[in-house]
Amino acid sequence: MEIGLNHYLVLSTILFAIGLVGVMRRKNLLMLFFATEILLNAVNISFAAISHYYGDLTGQMFAFFVIAIAASEVAVGLGLLIVWHKKHNNIDLDNMSSMRG
Amino acid sequence: MFEAIAFYLFAFLTIAMFYITVTTSQALYALSALAAGMIFISAFFFILGADFLGAVQIIVYSGAVMALYAFGMMFFDTTRDVKEKQGNKAIIIGLSSLAALLVVVIVSAPIVGNNVEAFYPMVEGAGNTQEVGMVLFTKYLVPFEVAAVMLLVAMIAGIVLAGKKMDLSLTLMSDSELMNMKEEDKKVNV
Numbered sequence: 001m002e003i004g005l006n007h008y009l010v011l012s013t014i015l016f017a018i019g020l021v022g023v024m025r026r027k028n029l030l031m032l033f034f035a036t037e038i039l040l041n042a043v044n045i046s047f048a049a050i051s052h053y054y055g056d057l058t059g060q061m062f063a064f065f066v067i068a069i070a071a072s073e074v075a076v077g078l079g080l081l082i083v084w085h086k087k088h089n090n091i092d093l094d095n096m097s098s099m100r101g
Numbered sequence: 102m103f104e105a106i107a108f109y110l111f112a113f114l115t116i117a118m119f120y121i122t123v124t125t126s127q128a129l130y131a132l133s134a135l136a137a138g139m140i141f142i143s144a145f146f147f148i149l150g151a152d153f154l155g156a157v158q159i160i161v162y163s164g165a166v167m168a169l170y171a172f173g174m175m176f177f178d179t180t181r182d183v184k185e186k187q188g189n190k191a192i193i194i195g196l197s198s199l200a201a202l203l204v205v206v207i208v209s210a211p212i213v214g215n216n217v218e219a220f221y222p223m224v225e226g227a228g229n230t231q232e233v234g235m236v237l238f239t240k241y242l243v244p245f246e247v248a249a250v251m252l253l254v255a256m257i258a259g260i261v262l263a264g265k266k267m268d269l270s271l272t273l274m275s276d277s278e279l280m281n282m283k284e285e286d287k288k289v290n291v
Contacts, residue, residue: 003108008145009209011112015119017201022123024193030128030170030177034135037166038119041142044158052149057236060151061244064237067161068248072255074166078173079262085177086265 008049015042029081029091033074040070107148115141128174136167152229 019042022035044063051059085091118138122131139162146155227235237245274282 003105006209007108008149009205011115011145013201013205014116016204017197018116018119018123020197020200021193024197025123028128030174031131033170034122034131037135037162038122038138041139041162044154045142045145048146048149048151048154051151057232060154060233061236061241063151063154064157064233065244065248067157068252071161071166072252074169075255075259076262078169079259082173082176082263083265091177 005049005053009046012042012046012049015045018042027093029084029093032093033077033081036073037070040066104148107144111141111144111148114138115145128177132167132170132174135170136163139163139167150229153233 016039019035019038022038023032026032026035044066047059047063047066049059051057051063081091084096088095115138118134118141121134122138125131125134140159143155143158143163146152146158
């Protein structure tokens with residue numbers, strides 16, 4: 001059986017849905033970060049698949065930039081998370097709603 | 102034939118790993134499952150002939166990002182079970198399906214249109230790494246430089262944010278010094 005572009009797109013969509021479920025049900029910010037990584041990876045698969053089946057390298061280039069963005073997001077996000085954890089001793093989303101001017 | 106077997110095997114493994122990541126209540130299990138899923142995803146890149154992308158995926162995600170998470174988790178209390186959000190299940194499931202459906206529509210739109218042409222066609226007789234280099238350092242040179250600057254900014258931000266008070270050794274301090282520091286922190290925060 002031949003594996004076509006649609007197989008990869010469906011797989012990418014399933015992974016994206018899993019990541020979305022993670023974003024919606026997680027309360028812990030670290031777990032939310034994990035779910036974000038899943039989202040980015042799901043999109044990367046479809047980029048690479050389209051790049052392969054259309055014989056075009058643009059998809060792979062975008063995947064590279066997505067990886068670069070994910071790496072810098074993790075660096076800054078974890079730094080902020082550590083600062084927050086030092087101050088408040090937890091990283092739950094619900095405790096972050098009290099913003100005072 | 103082998104391509105189909107590999108695809109279905111790695112699709113199953115990836116979905117299982119990411120499912121564990123999303124559902125488990127242990128942060129360490131989630132981290133390990135996520136790392137495994139990243140490696141399985143690189144298998145798809147190798148199947149698709151994007152060798153360089155697959156190698157970058159393994160190095161950056163499984164190497165750098167996962168190591169960063171692992172070190173970051175040392176700061177947090179990861180032994181405690183993760184509490185879940187108690188939201189309306191129907192709304193959550195509905196929104197997820199809607200968003201996933203939107204993604205399908207967006208991604209399959211060019212296939213339905215069927216008029217997509219290769220912008221930068223693959224060069225005959227060149228390896229994947231060579232092709233990537235050709236396109237990346239000519240057509241995408243400016244985004245490449247911008248990405249480099251962005252990574253530098255992220256690195257400096259990470260050092261500045263996480264590196265506060267790194268010159269103090271909490272294990273070598275006496276108890277009274279630690280108490281003093283806590284009191285000062287409280288005053289600053291209030």
